[in-house]
Amino acid sequence: MPAFGQEAIDGFLPVKPLVYHILLALAEEERHGYAIMQRVRERSENRLRLETGPLYRQLKRLLDEGLVEESEHRPAPDRDDQRRRYYRLTRLGHAVIAAETERMADLVNHARRLEDTQQAEA
Amino acid sequence: MNSTSGPIYRWLLLAYPRSFRERFGDTMCETFGDALHAARQEGLAAVGRVWISAAVHAVRFGAGERFAEIKRRASVAKDASMTLRSLSADIRYGIRMLMKHRGLTLNAVAALALGIGLTTTMFSIVYGAVFRGLPFERPDELVHFERENLETGRQMAVTYHDYADWRAQQTSFVDLGAFVEAVIHVKSPRGHAERNDGVFISHASFGLMGARPLIGRLFSAEDDRPGAPNTIVLSHAIWQRQFGSDSAIVGRTLQIHGEGTTVIGIMARGFGFPIAEQFWLPLRLDHNRVERGGGRLDVFGRLKPGVTFEQAVAEFEGIAKRLELEYPVNAGVRATLKTFRDEYVGQDFMNTLRIMFIVAVLVLVVACANVANLLFARTSRRATEIAVRTAIGASRARIIRQLLTETFLIALLGAVAGLALANLAVDWFQSSMIEGGGLPLPHGPVALFWWDFRIDAVPLAFVLILTLTSTLVAGLVPAIKTSGADVSGILKDNSRGSSGSRVGRMAKALIISELAVTTGVLVAAGLTVKSVLQTMTVGRDLSTDQVMTARIGLPDRRMGLHDANYPDLNARFRFWDQLVHRLADQPGVLSATVTTNLPVTGSGSARIAVEGMNESEEDSPSVRRVVVSANFFETFGVGMIQGRSFNERDQVGSEPVTIVNQSFADRFFPGTSPLFRRIKIRDAEGQDPWLTVVGVAPDLWMDGPRNRDPEGFYIPFTQSLMGNPQARLGFWGLTFMNIAVRVRGDLVDAPSLFRTTVSSIDGDVPVSTVRPMREVIGQRLGRYRVYSIFFMACGGAALLLALIGLYGVLAFSVSSRTAEIGIRMALGSGTSRVVRSVVTQAARHIVVGLGIGTLLALWLSRGLNQILYQVEPWDAGVFAGVVALLVMTSLIACIVPARRAARIDPADAVRYD
Helix, strand or coil, rough: CCCHHHHHCCCCCCCCCCHHHHHHHHHHEEEEEEHEEEEEEECCCCCCCCCHHHHHHHHHHHHHCCCEEEEECCCCHHHCCCCEEEEEHHHHHHHHHHHHEEEEHHHHHHHHHHHHHHHHHH | CCCCHHHHHHHCCCCCHHHHHHHHHHHHHHHHHHHHHHHHHCHHHHHHHHHHHHHHHHHHHHHHHHHCCCCCCCCHHHHHHHHHHHHHHHHHHHHHHHHHHHHHHHHHHHHHHHHHHHHHHHHHHHHHHHHHHCCCCCCHHHHEEEEEEEECCCCCCEEEEEEEEHHHHHEEEEEEEEEEEEEEEEEECCEEEEEEEEEEHHHHHHHHHHCCCECCCCCCCHHHHCCCCCEEEECHHHHHHHHHHCHHHHCCEEEEEEEEEEEEECCCCCCCCCCCCCEECCCCCCCCCCCCCCCCCCEEEEECHHHHCCHHHHHHHHHHHHHHHHHHCCCCCCEEEEEEHHHHHHHHHHHHHHHHHHHHHHHHHHHHHHHHHHHHHHHHHHHHHHHHHCCCCCCCCHHHHHHHHHHHHHHHHHHHHHHHHHHHHHHHHHHHHHHCCCCCCCCCCCCCCCCCCCCCCCHHHHHHHHHHHHHHHHHHHHHHHHHHCCCCHHHHHHHHHHHHHHHHHHHHHHHHHHHHHHHHHHHHHHHHHHHHHHHCCCCCCCCCCCCEEEEEEECHHCCCCCCCCCCCCCHHHHHHHHHHHHHCCCCEEEEEEEECCCCCCCCCEEEEEEEECCCCCCCCCCEEEEEEEECCHHHHCCCCCCCCCCCCCCCCCCCCCCEEEEHHHHHHHHCCCCCEEEEECCCCCCCCEEEEEEEEEECCCCCCCCCCCCCEEEEEHHHCCCCCHHHHHCCCCCCEEEEEECCCCCCCCHHHHHHHHHHHHHCCCEEEEEEHHHHHHHHHHHHHHHHHHHHHHHHHHHHHHHHHHHHEEEEEECCCCHHHHHHHHHHHCCCCHHHHHHHHHHHHHHHHHHHHHHHHHHHHHCHHHHHCCCCCCCHHHHHHHHHHHHHHHHHHHHHHHHHHHHHCHHHHHHHHH
């Protein structure tokens, strides 16, 4: 990801769990607001219930920070309400979620190694 | 999102900064709608959760966003930023407090939700019915005319000649228009004749109202000319429903009353002048062909700019006097002028709405009193915390603001829940009042075309005002009282967090006001409940289960219909005679009858003479008169009290007979048998024969559900054309008749039974209003039943709130006396004495509250007369019952906390904090 300096990406880390869920939902595909809420709820197995107000507050921040952008994509007008807006990740957004995933994976790996060593010592 | 949740959510969004709202408002509404839709599948709890979290987030994040925005605008004065910062802190602190005291929050929110919900419902209804405005240009200039007979005080329609003279002589109005309400028979594409509401209307009328067609044109002077080609204008609704919004319909020909009629225009959407019309036909008046005094018109006009209503009234007084001098027919006749709204909405309905609105506001007052009490109890417990904050420098204003913020949050949650409640209630109003026939309107229980009951901008603004008012009413007194407490006193003596005397005054005011208001509301509820119980007796003597009815009208020239097939009474008579016989022969029909009036729906009247009693001309009492065919009483399962029922042998050639009802017999033949006595209809020509009484029937509510003048008699249909048919049948006799059949088994097939039988005689006669007899009676009683549901809801809410409120007040004031009670107990006072002392102390306030409440109830109940069925507004039983119920409620609210206090170990009580 050459377009952004590592520094620019690191500035966003760590990503809050709720934000991570939103970014993840958008990494899968472009979605409108309610679809994001549904996806987050599904993926967290009902543990995270994102409501309309908080969702848009986060979306605003993500839009302002350039991690998310509005998509021009629209389903056929007869299938969809014209007021609905769709969102997708920007390249920066993709970079941030990748970096965060890597960071968490590192943490997990570290923790597993620690566990293994402890088991070996025991 | 449905029509109401959208505006409510938009209203919540106002909490967010404008920039945020503009950017995300629409899409948030959309998303919220989806979430709400999904929640509805999960049930009521999920819907509640979605709304509550939306309200909480609106306040929390909305304030947060605003704060963030302020921070971004560095140029904003630091003071403002400080205020906002502290406001935002207040809100966050408030939310924490509400979450901490969940029981209290829930209680207070529920109370305000009830109060705000009921008040909003009534406001939306009043606003929709009265203030949303008529869909005319400058509606206040529209004036409706009737005529009044000064001698009898009776209101009469306007005659053709008076209309023509008024129009020629008046100068106050731009012009006068006229119309006649009618039933329009339209042949549907399927070939059935269908009945629709419509009017014959003068061409100038549309111009006066400012009505515009959507497609085509409205009437011109040419359409009004007698003999012009037939033309018709369709309403937007009927155009959509029956003609599939096909604009090519304009110019086509429909079969109206069996004649080809050209559609010339479609009216603009939502226009149904004067009531809720679907068709307009030209009014072809030719007053030269009618005698003076003939014809019945509704007349209205538009005041010229600058002319007042009073000036117009004065001018018409003069015109009427001139006509009186010229024509004997006009002796004692005056014009009565009313604004259009007064004529169609009417004072009865306005009064009923006003009382309902007041009752709803009273429930809100009780709710606010409850919340005030809950908050006061809590802030008193927080007196120490507040004193500490004051001691370290918080200003009194700052503390009041903190407390008010908390109250506002409660009120806001209450408003959201209340709106949801109001939404349901307004829907209920729409369906049960309007469709259930509950409207006491001057022109019958039909919803007026401009009515629109919705919770939109204005009702929402009203809710906002209610929310703020409730905040102030419920929050200000506790906030001021607590914040003004003696700081050092409280800090020195922790155990006296609340001083007895302050609680006392507050408690006194609450007990008195809650009881007074609850008495008023409960009496209103009690009266309407009693009235509903009374209505259950209506129709008691009738067996209605298997009876289906239909109202059928034959074309009649007097209504402007082409009546070629029914030129005279004999032709009409033959139609009904044939119909009732054919119906009786159908399989599954046990008995069939034709009548001018069904039981409980009212009837015509006639002046009568009783042989050997009152044969002088002056003394001729007016009684109820109904024409029925032979099987009338059998069809309704009514047995004769004495004598016989009508039968096929009662014919034109045989002895003229009648059946009288029980009240008639009691009044005119007290103590003797009425059988074979004779009565006579007094008609102008004196040609009606003496009628021999052959039977006595039960009363059967011949004067309608109220049945104020129950005495009446029946004439056999087979003899209806004897003597003076006009006097026997009334004006519309043999034009509109009612059919009733008693069937074996199900009523489901009855409508098609009526239709096929009628069209086997004449395919152009439409059958309308096919209803089970049970429903016919139910609709007559609708106005009494539907209102009682509203008043019972208010009464129940008020009683529940009062019970919680009184218990809360008394429990709190007793608990603040726990130490004192402990000392008394330690000194040997028994439980009963302690309880007695608590009860005696409260008793005085209870009596004052009930006294004020009784006065309030008397004032309220006077306005209920219109919707009470055989219950006087000052019914002693209801008043006594309500007072007894409230005395009991208050005693429970006193005794329970008192006993609890008395059970505490004195040693603990003295240490009680």
